[in-house]
Amino acid sequence: MQHATQVELLSKVLALAERSVSDGAAEPSSLPVSAYLDEERYRRERDEVLLREPVLVARSSEITKGAFLTRELMVPLLLTRDEQGRLRAFLNVCKHRGTQLVGEAAGRNRVFVCPYHAWAYNPDGQLRGIPHGYGFEGVDRACLNLTELPVAERFGAVWARLSPGPALDLDSFFGEALCADFDSFAIDDHVLFDPRDIRRPVNWKLTVDTFLENYHVAKAHQATIDHLFWPNLGSFERFGRHIRNYYVKRNLRELQGQPEEQWDLRRHGNLLYLLWPNTLVLVEPDHIDFSSVFPDGPLATRVLSHTLLPEEPQTEKARRYFEKNNEILYAALEEDFAMATRVQNGIRAGASERLWHGTYEVALRWFHQSLEQGL
Structure with missing residues (x-):
């Protein structure tokens, strides 16, 4: 990522941290539970969006x-x-x-x-x-x-x-800003590591939802990644139908007193992109994780995930380091699947007609708005 963009994002979240608030929308929003349960809705999402947009x-x-x-x-x-x-x-x-x-x-x-x-x-x-x-x-x-x-x-x-x-015109599809971001990551020559094909009995959008907010990390991921991340602090931006989130780590205050030319966005948080309509990209300090989420039926999801490394691990120690990273990543993903299953069971019970998104869950609102516009 261009250094000026890194400084801009880090300055933004530092200011938010001083105010003890996260980035977000002006007001909460809501979504009908039928968006996750209706079989006709699933067919339309598949036929009118997922089969008509570029997917990885x-x-x-x-x-x-x-x-x-x-x-x-x-x-x-x-x-x-x-x-x-x-x-x-x-x-x-x-x-x-x-x-x-x-x-x-x-x-x-x-x-x-x-x-x-x-x-x-x-x-x-x-x-x-x-x-x-x-x-x-x-x-x-x-x-x-x-x-x-x-x-x-x-x-x-x-x-x-x-x-x-x-x-396909992918430069136009992704847009100048996101193309600049990904070109800066120089991943064309990265090597594929640990590809996985995961199927779980939850609606595909519930899987996407868990990636798009960090509000849940403090509770749902206590056993895995909560100790790494500043509670519920992030930046959220929309680029057409694509989304760029930045989830801040607890080491953010290391930046105070440090010259801006030394600031490193990937050291102090993870970038999370939604590349419309269904590809999620997690940019970590020394590797990048891709997850493409497909419906496997109205109430089922399939996630094709892989990690990209700058080069093949040269030693057993290096290989084990990345294997350990992925053990943590996929343990957290299983925690997300467990929560998604509980959500699906809950909304099928008919307790309410709508689900609510807080202001700092704005990326969920954008994702679901884009789906609505595509139908």
């Missing part, structure tokens, strides 16, 4: 030249990269009878042959052959190619729209 589907390093990768992310996805480095994305579906085409998770490009009737496709999605093709004379072969999806790369990651549409 892989790290660029996971798909090398001449390779393919498959993912099951609300739809079956096939990614291929040719020998020249061009990346393509397709629905992993044979156009004959709708069979999932490629069953392996990853491998080297080849002619992809459907396991049902042996229709064959090239890695560029073009239909290569139909056994006994005379039975399909008169059918426009162009409509039998794989369905191509928009795909692009930014921040060392692969982003795709999971439904057909125009090409």
Whole structure:
């Protein structure tokens, strides 16, 4: 992050700390509990938002030249990269009878042959052959190619729209400010560490909600991370539909009397980004954690998480250091899942029709407002 932005954010939270208040909205807000429980609402969020916006589907390093990768992310996805480095994305579906085409998770490009009737496709999605093709004379072969999806790369990651549409312009989508932030993190060459695929029986938005405020840390995370963070002190900013939070650590006062040119934002707190619509990025002092949250049904969530390190750990001690960091991170995440489960059980009981957001839970308001606007 540009140093001027670091100084601006740290000056802001220092002033808030002096007043013993957090950043936030002018007044509280509320949300109907039906936003989490209604099955029709879930279908609309999936079909009208999550399938129509760019979502993170892989790290660029996971798909090398001449390779393919498959993912099951609300739809079956096939990614291929040719020998020249061009990346393509397709629905992993044979156009004959709708069979999932490629069953392996990853491998080297080849002619992809459907396991049902042996229709064959090239890695560029073009239909290569139909056994006994005379039975399909008169059918426009162009409509039998794989369905191509928009795909692009930014921040060392692969982003795709999971439904057909125009090409992605990720610089415009993320905006100048967030692109500047992420470019400064220089993560294109970071290495993938400890990827995880987590499924839990809670609505996907309850999972996102736990990331977007630090009000709960003092109570819900007493056993894991509370000792690190200043109670309920943060900065919250909105960049279109994207969000940047800064959660302050207890060592903030070390800055007092220190020259501004020495200030280091990542030492004194964690940045938390919501990259619309479902990717959460936690920027820690020496590594960065990505979590993409997908609905796995109306009352279920799937979180694809991974850590990015500047380089491969060079010693067993270094590896153990990052493993220990992730043990703490995922222990805290399990505490969040436990709270989300209790919330879901509580709202299903019908105790109230609305949930309330305090002024310092403003990022939740922004997230849910953006969802409403997308429906």
